[in-house]
Amino acid sequence: xxxxxxxxxxxxDVNGGEINVQGINRIFKDTEGKDIVALxxxxxxxxxxxxxSLVGPSGCGKSTLLRLITGLDTPTGGELYLDxxxxxxxHHERGLVFQDPxxxxxxxxxxxxxxGLAARKILKEKKYExxxxxxxxxxxxxxxxxxxQLSGGMAQRVALARALVNHPKVLLLDEPLGALDAFTRMQMxxxxxxxxxxxxxxxxxxxxxxxxxxxxxxxxxxxxxxxGKIQEIMNVSIGRPRSRNHPDFLRxxxxxxxxxxxxxxxxxxxxx
Amino acid sequence: MSSQAANIEESTSLSPALSEPAIKNKKIxxxxxxxxxxxxxxxxxxxxxxxxxxxxxxxxxxxxxSLLKAFLAAYLLVLILSFFIKPLFTKLIERAPLLTAVxxxxxxxxxxxxxxxxxxLPYFPGPDKVLNSLTADWQLLGVxxxxxxxxxxxxxxxxxxxxxxxxxxxxxxxxxNYWIGPLLKVIGPIPxxxxxxxxxTIFPTSFWASVFLITLAVWFPVTMMTSSGIANxxxxxxxxxxxxxxxxxxxxxxxxVPAAFPMIFIGLFMGLGASFLTxxxxxxxxxxxxxxxxxxxxxxWAEYSKVYAALIVIGVIFSSLITLLFKIxxxxxxxxxxxxxx
Ligand SMILES: Nc1ncnc2c1ncn2[C@@H]1O[C@H](COP(=O)(O)OP(=O)(O)OP(=O)(O)O)[C@@H](O)[C@H]1O
Ligand SMILES: [Mg+2]
Numbered sequence: 001x002x003x004x005x006x007x008x009x010x011x012x013d014v015n016g017g018e019i020n021v022q023g024i025n026r027i028f029k030d031t032e033g034k035d036i037v038a039l040x041x042x043x044x045x046x047x048x049x050x051x052x053s054l055v056g057p058s059g060c061g062k063s064t065l066l067r068l069i070t071g072l073d074t075p076t077g078g079e080l081y082l083d084x085x086x087x088x089x090x091h092h093e094r095g096l097v098f099q100d101p102x103x104x105x106x107x108x109x110x111x112x113x114x115x116g117l118a119a120r121k122i123l124k125e126k127k128y129e130x131x132x133x134x135x136x137x138x139x140x141x142x143x144x145x146x147x148x149q150l151s152g153g154m155a156q157r158v159a160l161a162r163a164l165v166n167h168p169k170v171l172l173l174d175e176p177l178g179a180l181d182a183f184t185r186m187q188m189x190x191x192x193x194x195x196x197x198x199x200x201x202x203x204x205x206x207x208x209x210x211x212x213x214x215x216x217x218x219x220x221x222x223x224x225x226x227x228g229k230i231q232e233i234m235n236v237s238i239g240r241p242r243s244r245n246h247p248d249f250l251r252x253x254x255x256x257x258x259x260x261x262x263x264x265x266x267x268x269x270x271x272x
Numbered sequence: 273m274s275s276q277a278a279n280i281e282e283s284t285s286l287s288p289a290l291s292e293p294a295i296k297n298k299k300i301x302x303x304x305x306x307x308x309x310x311x312x313x314x315x316x317x318x319x320x321x322x323x324x325x326x327x328x329x330x331x332x333x334x335x336x337x338s339l340l341k342a343f344l345a346a347y348l349l350v351l352i353l354s355f356f357i358k359p360l361f362t363k364l365i366e367r368a369p370l371l372t373a374v375x376x377x378x379x380x381x382x383x384x385x386x387x388x389x390x391x392x393l394p395y396f397p398g399p400d401k402v403l404n405s406l407t408a409d410w411q412l413l414g415v416x417x418x419x420x421x422x423x424x425x426x427x428x429x430x431x432x433x434x435x436x437x438x439x440x441x442x443x444x445x446x447x448x449n450y451w452i453g454p455l456l457k458v459i460g461p462i463p464x465x466x467x468x469x470x471x472x473t474i475f476p477t478s479f480w481a482s483v484f485l486i487t488l489a490v491w492f493p494v495t496m497m498t499s500s501g502i503a504n505x506x507x508x509x510x511x512x513x514x515x516x517x518x519x520x521x522x523x524x525x526x527x528x529v530p531a532a533f534p535m536i537f538i539g540l541f542m543g544l545g546a547s548f549l550t551x552x553x554x555x556x557x558x559x560x561x562x563x564x565x566x567x568x569x570x571x572x573w574a575e576y577s578k579v580y581a582a583l584i585v586i587g588v589i590f591s592s593l594i595t596l597l598f599k600i601x602x603x604x605x606x607x608x609x610x611x612x613x614x
Contacts, residue, residue, distance in 0.1 A: 072511050092517030102508045106530040106607045116516035119526070146607045166516060 016049040016202030017082050017093065017169030019069060024078035026064050026228075037227035038064040042078070044221065044230065046170075051196055051203040053213035054221045055256065061228025062206040066172045069204065070096050082170065092116060095168030099175040101159035103147040109158050110134065110143035116166040126165075133161040136195065153184040157191075164195065173205040177212065189215055193240070210260070214253050215242055222259050232259060306368040307351060313375035314344045321382055321400075327389035328398060335407060336382075336400035343375070397577040405577040406584065412566065413585055419561035420551060421589070423479065427486025428547045432540060435491045439498020439539070443532070444524055449499070456495055464489035464546065465553045472558045482554040489550040490543035497539025501532030534608055537601050544597055548590050 021044040028036040039061040046052050054062045067073040068080060071090040080087040082094065103112050114130045117123040123130075134140055137157035147155055156176060163171060173192075177185045189212060196203050207213050213220045217236050224231045234256065238248050318340045326332060354361040378399055384390045386398030406413070438456075441448035464485045475481035505528050513527045529536070555564025563586050570578035 070515050072514065090511075090514040092515070094515065096512065096515040098508065098512070100508070102506075102512050104509065104512075104527070104530070106533070106605075108607075115513070115526075119513060119516050119518035119522045148607065162516070 015169075015200050018048045018084075019044070019046040019170060019202065019204070020081040020084075021045070021065070021069070022079050022081070024065070024068060024080065025076045026061070026068060026073070027076045039068075039075075040227035040229055042228070042230055044233075046202060046204065048083075048169075049200045049202055051205070051216055051218045052221060053205045053207055053217040053219075054223060055207060055210060055213050055260070056223030056228075056231070057225055057260070058208075059228075060223040060225035062223060063174055064228065066096075066174050066204065066206055069170070070094050070172055072096075092120060092166045093169045095163035095166055095171045097156075097159050097163050097171070097173050097176045099178045101147075101152075101155040103150075103155055103158055103162070105147045107146075108143065109139060109145050109147075109150070112147070112158055113161045113165055116162060120166070129165055133165045136164070137161045137191065153180050153188065156180065156188065160188075160191075160195075164199070164201075167199075168201060170202040170204065173203065175206055175208065178208065185212075192216060197240075210253055210256050211244065214238075214249055214256065215244060220256060222256065234259075303365050306365055307354075309372040310347055310368055310375055311344070311351075313372045313379065314340055314347065317375055317379045317382070318344070320379060320387070324383070324387045326386050328386045328393060328401075332386070332400050333404055335403045336398075339403060340378075347371070394574050394576045397580065401577040402580040402584070405575070406581040409578060409581065413563075413582065416561065416563045416566040416582075417585060417589060419559075419565075420555065420563045423482050423555070423559070423562060424486065424547060424551050424593075427483045427551070428490055428544065430483065431487040431490025431547065432494050432543060434487065435494025435539065435543065436498055436536070438491070438495040439536070440502060440524065440529065442495065442499035443502025444528065452495075456492065459488075460492035460496065464550045468554060468557050471554075478554075478558045478560065482551070482559050485554050486547045486550045489546035493542035493546060494536070494539040497535045497542070498532065501535025501539075502528045504535075505531040533604060537605065541594075541597060544594060552586070 021042055024039050024042040025037070026039040028038055030036055042061075042065065054065065056062060064073065068075055069087065071087050071094065074088070087094075104115060107115060110130060111118075113134055114123055114127075117126050117130065131140070131143075134143060137160055139154060139157055139161070142150070142154065147158070150158065156179070160176070177188050180188060192203070193216060195201075203216075205213070205216060214236060220234045220236060222231045222234065223229065234252070236252060238246065238252070242249060318337060321337060321340070350360070350364060354364045381399050385396050386400065438448075438452055442452050442456075443449075467485055467488065468481075471481040471484050472478060475484060509527050509531055510523055513523055518527065551562070552564035552567075555562040556568045559565055563582055567579050567582045570576070570582065
């Protein structure tokens with residue numbers, strides 16, 4: 001499935017963007033009009049080209065933070081910046097991949113991948129890139145297939161290619177591999193690392209899988225719920241390519257699980 | 273359909289995998305017998321028609337027997353071809369009982385009317401008489417078809433364009449929904465044909481009055497289904513499109529409309545049905561041309577065979593139009609299956 005890139009990408013040297021989250025609050029109202037503090041005074045600086053993961057129990061505001069960075073949601077207080085420019089509204093510089101691939105069911109694989117370029121009216125000039133990215137995620141031969149004909153892993157790879165073809169400075173991934181089986185999941189993790197190393201895109205990944213976070217990230221942001229806050233940021237100073245059995249890997253993994261208050265009570269490797 | 277039926281039969285005969293081949297053979301024999309049934313039905317049709325004395329006082333012509341002979345020849349041709357073309361063979365086996373039923377119905381019709389006169393004239397002419405009307409009056413029928421189609425196409429086109437526009441506006445924007453919604457709720461449920469007296473006086477020609485009526489009939493379901501289709505598009509599609517750099521035009525025409533197309537299609541289908549009804553009724557009541565007028569005119573002369581002839585023509589044309597609409601749907605909606613079957 002993992003194919004070498006056919007040729008160096010034209011914009012490969014476009015470096016990732018720098019994200020600055022400053023004093024973000026996000027308060028929702030529940031049905032009775034009471035406040036739900038999804039995020040409270042969150043500060044986070046993400047370096048250009050960094051791979052960062054957000055982990056934490058359900059409801060701690062990970063998706064909320066991601067949606068704020070995409071610009072699909074606006075904070076109640078505080079500000080977000082991409083390379084020093086204030087974020088207000090979605091932009092193709094900040095790509096998004098959900099857990100549910102959300103492919104456009106009326107478009108085939110090729111047109112799904114091309115949809116970003118089509119929406120930006122630059123498809124004609126960049127047509128060759130569509131095929132390049134379909135190749136990159138190992139889906140050539142499936143260009144004419146419709147989403148309902150794809151497996152979950154294939155659909156997720158299409159979603160990834162669709163986001164990547166836009167050359168985002170920042171790629172936001174909200175549990176993109178959550179629905180996949182363990183084997184496909186590990187394959188996709190390697191693919192993510194490869195794409196990230198090749199492209200230098202800033203990656204922000206939300207995951208429930210601590211192994212995944214340790215395997216992929218430069219830094220791991222541990223969040224706590226009610227109200228959603230950053231508890232701690234951990235550096236992952238393990239050389240790449242990483243091995244899941246390396247003692248450093250296992251040590252860090254245990255440490256993070258402890259922080260999440262789970263390792264001691266049982267051996268669950270992820271929290272769902 | 274046909275291949276499905278064949279598959280089911282195959283799998284049932286395969287499941288007792290080791291049963292004697294004799295049973296299998298017998299099954300195939302049984303299947304083949306079905307192929308003879310339409311032949312038998314057609315030949316008895318012919319013999320009975322030609323040999324039994326007539327009770328209805330029409331002079332019979334050669335038209336009906338010629339039709340039966342044509343059927344016979346066509347069926348024999350297909351039968352012979354089917355021995356060489358496997359898919360045709362399975363299809364023919366699947367269709368043979370239905371064909372037999374159709375031919376038996378013709379026979380029943382012929383006997384009950386022409387031969388035994390069990391049903392009163394002039395309301396129930398025999399097949400030969402109806403066929404004669406069809407062939408003898410083809411010019412007037414043809415002109416009527418053209419008039420009807422012209423009205424239908426113009427009315428349906430305007431109605432669906434207006435319906436799509438209103439539906440998209442309503443589904444997309446709260447403001448438009450606020451203004452068009454009540455109009456739709458009050459005017460929509462009134463059957464378009466109820467406007468006939470008013471339309472006939474307001475419009476300069478009965479043609480444009482009827483176009484107006486058909487437009488109204490089509491507009492309602494198309495608007496309704498388009499707007500609710502668009503309003504119910506999953507928000508995630510819009511969010512993804514926006515992160516991909518989509519502008520409003522893209523969101524409406526490349527996300528909302530295709531996502532809503534299954535619903536829009538139901539609206540177009542309902543609109544087509546409503547347009548048929550409105551067309552025929554307004555032709556019967558106001559327009560001096562077209563198939564609706566033809567039926568009325570034939571009834572005025574008590575020529576019921578012509579009424580039946582017109583009904584046959586209407587059936588064929590409207591059914592073809594629906595088939596056409598579904599063909600278009602299949603093209604546009606390859607990404608979705610099992611909406612409504614035709
Ligand atoms: N649109 C909304 N309206 C009201 N409350 C919301 C909304 N979105 C999120 N919340 C609330 O904000 C909190 C954080 O939600 P969020 O989806 O960010 O959690 P999460 O960390 O992504 O959880 P999970 O791991 O289960 O996906 C939750 O308590 C949730 O109920
Ligand atoms: Mg979430």
